[in-house]
Amino acid sequence: MPAHDYGADATELMETYDFLMKYIIIGEAGTGKSCLLHQFTHNTFKEHSQHTIGVEFSSRTIKLGEKRIKLQLWDTAGQERFRSVTRSYYRGAAGAILVYDITNRASFVNLSRWLADARALASSQLVTVLVGNKSDREDDREVEWAEASRWAAENDLHFLEASSLTGDNVEAPFLLCARSILLAIESGTLDPEKAGSGVSYGDRALRRVSSSSRLSFGSLSGSGTRRGSKLRLPGYGGKCC
Ligand SMILES: Nc1nc2c(ncn2[C@@H]2O[C@H](COP(=O)(O)OP(=O)(O)O)[C@@H](O)[C@H]2O)c(=O)[nH]1
Numbered sequence: 303m304p305a306h307d308y309g310a311d312a313t314e315l316m317e318t319y320d321f322l323m324k325y326i327i328i329g330e331a332g333t334g335k336s337c338l339l340h341q342f343t344h345n346t347f348k349e350h351s352q353h354t355i356g357v358e359f360s361s362r363t364i365k366l367g368e369k370r371i372k373l374q375l376w377d378t379a380g381q382e383r384f385r386s387v388t389r390s391y392y393r394g395a396a397g398a399i400l401v402y403d404i405t406n407r408a409s410f411v412n413l414s415r416w417l418a419d420a421r422a423l424a425s426s427q428l429v430t431v432l433v434g435n436k437s438d439r440e441d442d443r444e445v446e447w448a449e450a451s452r453w454a455a456e457n458d459l460h461f462l463e464a465s466s467l468t469g470d471n472v473e474a475p476f477l478l479c480a481r482s483i484l485l486a487i488e489s490g491t492l493d494p495e496k497a498g499s500g501v502s503y504g505d506r507a508l509r510r511v512s513s514s515s516r517l518s519f520g521s522l523s524g525s526g527t528r529r530g531s532k533l534r535l536p537g538y539g540g541k542c543c
């Protein structure tokens with residue numbers, strides 16, 4: 303095989319996506335952030351979850367309509383002593399999953415502090431989804447759905463309840479967040495080429511160039527170059543992969 307073919311094979315093996323988005327998962331310790339993330343990335347409940355030390359990183363690629371989106375997921379420790387470390391990871395996040403525990407009122411009352419931190423440090427167009435976790439523990443509920451929903455509306459957040467234990471509604475916050483970010487790109491309020499936006503273009507278009515040997519980015523949107531192109535956005539409920 304000629305030497306130049308090795309390069310082509312390597313390109314084929316690379317994971318490809320249209321967008322890379324950085325998310326942070328924040329909220330009080332013990333609310334189930336690590337379990338929520340584990341359920342999202344592994345489809346199983348994380349038994350014997352330990353306190354997160356500082357920050358842990360994982361990723362998953364989702365599909366929204368035609369778009370493949372790689373989510374870079376930063377799971378932060380909720381404990382006070384890690385606060386200064388975790389805050390440094392907020393920078394340049396496009397999405398935040400803000401978690402409280404429906405059976406722990408204090409974790410709800412403290413949300414405004416977490417939100418203020420995230421809004422001060424992450425991307426100026428940060429999209430935040432509020433998640434009331436542990437919805438399987440209805441008998442121990444301390445925060446009513448209506449109260450949380452009202453608070454979310456007042457603070458311009460998406461909101462839903464989920465259970466990392468049963469898997470109920472676990473994918474929705476991640477997809478909802480990605481869809482809102484895509485909408486912001488589509489409307490021109492968020493520019494992926496701007497530093498600190500928390501979003502960047504993937505290599506999917508480049509891969510097509512390498513396999514077809516034609517210099518065209520039309521495959522990304524079907525309408526011209528990447529920079530000024532309009533994105534066709536799918537309806538919510540896009541399939542995950
Ligand atoms: N019943 C129930 N327990 C959960 C759920 N999610 C997490 N937990 C439990 O809550 C505790 C804290 O979870 P963890 O993910 O480590 O919280 P974190 O500190 O926010 O990362 C652990 O004992 C989990 O087993 C859930 O959806 N339902």
Ligand SMILES: [Mg+2]
Nearest residue numbers: 335336353354
């Ligand atoms: Mg944790």
